[in-house]
Amino acid sequence: MYHNPVKVIETDDWRTALTKSISKLNINNPLIIASSGNIKRNGLLNIFDERIIFNDIENNPTFESCQCAIDFSRNSNYDGVIALGGGSVMDTAKTVMTAIGIGIYKLEELFTIEAPFPHRIPAIFIPTTHGTASEVTMWGTIWNMTEKRKYSIAYPELYPDVAILDGSLTLSLSLELSITTVLDALSHCFEAIWNKNANQKSTDFAIEAICIILQNVELLKKNPHDIEIRNKFLKASNLAGLAFSNTKTAAAHSMSYPLTISYGIPHGIACSMPIIPLLRINERAIKTQLDILFNKLGIDNLAELEKLILDIPNNIIDFTLKDWGVSKEHLDNIVERSFTKSRMANNIIDLNSDDILWVFKEIY
Numbered sequence: 584m585y586h587n588p589v590k591v592i593e594t595d596d597w598r599t600a601l602t603k604s605i606s607k608l609n610i611n612n613p614l615i616i617a618s619s620g621n622i623k624r625n626g627l628l629n630i631f632d633e634r635i636i637f638n639d640i641e642n643n644p645t646f647e648s649c650q651c652a653i654d655f656s657r658n659s660n661y662d663g664v665i666a667l668g669g670g671s672v673m674d675t676a677k678t679v680m681t682a683i684g685i686g687i688y689k690l691e692e693l694f695t696i697e698a699p700f701p702h703r704i705p706a707i708f709i710p711t712t713h714g715t716a717s718e719v720t721m722w723g724t725i726w727n728m729t730e731k732r733k734y735s736i737a738y739p740e741l742y743p744d745v746a747i748l749d750g751s752l753t754l755s756l757s758l759e760l761s762i763t764t765v766l767d768a769l770s771h772c773f774e775a776i777w778n779k780n781a782n783q784k785s786t787d788f789a790i791e792a793i794c795i796i797l798q799n800v801e802l803l804k805k806n807p808h809d810i811e812i813r814n815k816f817l818k819a820s821n822l823a824g825l826a827f828s829n830t831k832t833a834a835a836h837s838m839s840y841p842l843t844i845s846y847g848i849p850h851g852i853a854c855s856m857p858i859i860p861l862l863r864i865n866e867r868a869i870k871t872q873l874d875i876l877f878n879k880l881g882i883d884n885l886a887e888l889e890k891l892i893l894d895i896p897n898n899i900i901d902f903t904l905k906d907w908g909v910s911k912e913h914l915d916n917i918v919e920r921s922f923t924k925s926r927m928a929n930n931i932i933d934l935n936s937d938d939i940l941w942v943f944k945e946i947y
Contacts, residue, residue, distance in 0.1 A: 585784035587828050589719045590745045591821060593814075597709055597749035598630065601665070604745045608705040610663030614656055616640075616676045617667040621711055624755055625667065635659065637675075643726045643843065643850070644671050646734075649678040650690045656683055664706040666743075667752075669764075670715030670724075670850070673708055677723030677741045680704055684740055690725070693736060700740040708743040711752040713816040714764025714851050716771060716824020718746035722831075726844060733840045735925075742828075748821060750814035758807055761816075762899050765803070767851030768820040769796050769892070773858055774833045775826035776872050777865040777931045785826040786872055792822035794879050797891045804899070834861055834934055837926035838942065841917050848907045856902060859889050860945040861930075864938065868931045904947045914943050 594600045605613065615636040617627060622638055637655045641648040656679045664683075666676035682688050684700035708718035717723070721741040725734045756764070772789040775781060796819050803812050832854075839853035866873065866885060873885070882888060896902040909917070918939045921927070927934065 585782050585829055587719060587825055588742050591719065591748065592745060593748045593818070595749060595751065595810075597747050597752060600747045600749070601707060601709065604707050604747065605663070605665075608663060608707070608744055610665075610705055610707075612659060612661050613663040613665045614659075614661040614679065615665050615667070616652065616672055616679065618669075618672055620755075621668050621672075621752075625752065627667070635661070637679075640668065640671055640675060642671055644675045644678070644724070645726050645728050646690055649675055649725050652676075652679050653682045653688050653690060657688060662704065664704055665709070666706070667709040667711065669710065669712040670717050673710070673715065673717035674723040674725065676706065676708070677717070677736060678725060680706055680741055681723075681736055681738060684738075694734055700738065703740045706743040707745045707747065709747045709749070709752065710817065710820070712756060712760070712764045713753055713813070713820040714767035716768065716820050716827075718743055718748075719821060719824040720828045728844070731841075731844050733844060733923075746821065748814075748817050750810045750812075750817050753813045753817060754808055754810065756807075758804065759900055761803060761807060762800075762896055763849050763851035764820070765796060765800060765816060765851075766855035766895060768792065768816070768823045769895070770835050770851070770854040770858060771820075771823035771827045771832065772796075773862065774835055774854075774929075775823070775830045777861065777869050778827075778830040778833050778929050779931055780830040780929060781931075782829060785829045788822045788826040790872065790876050790879065792819040792826065793876060795819035795822070796895075797880060800895050831929050832926050833929040833931075834927055834939075834942075837923040838917075838921040838939060840923060841920040842904075842907075842909070845917075846907055846909055852896075852900060852902065852907075855896075856904070856946045857942050858892060860942040862889070864934070864942075865930070865932055902946075904943065909947070911947065914940060914947070917943060 775789040842853040
C-alpha cells in the first residue's frame with residue numbers, strides 16, 4: 584500500500600509559502616540549515632537571524648560535518664527545522680532532526696539505537712536542485728570518510744511535514760550540475776520500477792517523472808534559465824522521490840556508493856551510469872511497465888529508450904568509468920563493495936557478483 588505523509592506545495596513564491604507553513608506548524612524558534620551560497624543568493628539573512636542559521640555544509644555530508652550540525656542544534660531550544668538546499672543540506676538536516684527527536688547528540692550512536700522519537704521536531708524542506716528528492720523521503724545519507732563507507736539514517740519521523748517547490752531556486756545551477764541532478768532523478772525512477780517493493784502508485788509516479796525528464800531535457804539544455812522548464816524538472820524530481828520513498832533504491836544506487844566514496848564521482852552520475860545495462864538485465868521482469876513507458880514516449884523499443892538516456896549527458900559530463908579514472912584492475916574490488924544489502928536486494932531480479940561485474944564492464 585502506498586504511503587507518503589509529506590504535504591507538497593508548488594509555488595512561485597517560496598518565501599510566502601514558507602511563512603505560512605511556519606505559522607501552521609506553530610514553529611517559533613526554527614533552526615535554518617542552508618549552504619553559504621544559498622544563504623547569500625536567497626537573502627536568508629533578510630528573513631532570519633544569522634545566529635539560527637547553520638551553513639557548514641559539505642557536498643557529501645560527513646560524520647564530522649553532521650556532528651557539527653548536531654552540536655550547533657544544542658545552542659538553542661529549537662522547535663523546528665527548515666532546510667533550504669540540495670541533498671547534502673537535507674541529509675544534514677535529517678541527522679539534526681534525529682538527534683533532537685531521540686535526545687542523543689553523538690552521531691555514531693544514532694546508527695545503533697532503535698528508539699522512538701519522544702520529541703519529533705516539525706520540518707520544512709525546500710529543495711534548490713532537481714535530483715535528490717530528499718524533501719519527500721525519510722532517509723539521510725552520511726559518509727564516513729575514514730572507513731570509506733556510506734551510512735543511512737532512516738526513521739518515519741524524518742519525513743518532512745512540508746516540501747516547498749519553487750523552480751526559481753534552481754536557476755543558479757550550472758548546466759553540468761543540472762544534468763547531474765536530472766540523472767539522479769532518472770535513476771530514482773528506474774530504481775523504483777525494477778523493484779521488489781514497487782506498487783502501482785509508485786510505478787505511476789516513476790513513469791510520469793521519466794516522461795517529463797526525457798521529453799524536456801533538450802529544452803533544459805537550450806534554455807537553462809527558463810523557470811517553467813525548471814519547474815518541470817523540480818516536479819519530476821519530486822515525483823521520483825514520491826516513487827522511491829515507498830520502494831527504496833536498488834542495484835544502481837548500491838553500485839554507486841564505492842564509486843562516489845573512492846573516486847569522487849558525483850552521486851547523480853555514479854548511480855545513473857549503470858541504468859542502461861541494468862535495464863537490459865531487468866527488461867523481461869518489467870515488460871508491462873516498459874510498454875507503458877514506450878507508448879507514452881512514442882518510441883518502439885529499448886534501444887530507442889537507451890538512446891534517449893545516453894543523450895542526456897552527451898557532450899556535457901563524462902559518463903564512463905574510464906572517464907572518471909577508474910582502473911580496470913579495481914573492478915573486482917568495487918564489485919565486492921557494491922552489495923549494500925538493503926539496496927541490492929531490492930532489485931526485481933536477484934543479482935550476483937558476475938552480473939555486477941558485467942554491468943561495470945559495460946559502463947567502463
